[in-house]
Amino acid sequence: MRRLGELEAEIMERLWAWGRPATARDVLVDLNRKRPLAYSTVKTVADILFRKGVLRREKDGRAWVYEPTLTRQEYTAALMRDALGDNPDPAGALMSFVERMSAEEMDALRSALRLAKRRAGT
Template sequence: MFWRKLGIEFKPHKTGLSKVLGELEAEIMEIVWQHDRPVTVREVYEELRERRSIAYTTVMTIMSRLAEKELLQKTQESNYYLYSPVYSREEFTTKVVSLVLDGLLADFAQPVLSHLVEKIQDEDEEKLAQLEQLIRERRAKGGK
């Protein structure tokens, strides 16, 4: 299963993808997603090295682990590997959000739903109207 394979632990106090990945994993995934083509460890290392002090072998290890977790696809080209994302950033985000919400809803449905409605209402009254419309449409289709 996607969730177990990733070894995801939800960390709400972190920001961005670091909520579900290690900070370096998240940073590497962001770099890989920014490219429209497969990348080498060397390319990712060079970008990271501009931001921080880091060893090439550390980047190589993290990228290999991301491939083991099936977030990166690893393809051999002569004497090096190319890495490409298995999921787009949007697909990954959607999967993670679904998994987190499914887990919360399984045990805490009422507080989760109440909080979401309050949060949406506080943020944007138009979003609350969109939510109401989605509920009406779902009911009109028979509930599922």
């Protein structure tokens, strides 16, 4: 999975935070609080995200209502999987990553590994 562009990420951040479907107009109103954007720009980027499979959409009257197809965590995991898959030394990449983690992040990783082990039944 490719990393999202700046405006793509801003749109996704709002949809993830809201936890509900929204129109391009809803997103535009929120984005315009920080910087002016045209409706057509937000609509075009939302349509691109739809074509990439990151958003699903459903017609509501004349407007499309958009909703993420994956959670923020699933998106992050997909980026990490791709990064490891492209690396000829995934163990080395993981080690470099872990060495830069905070104590809290290491605790979270340990918890995730324990949970994954339980789910795998081993």
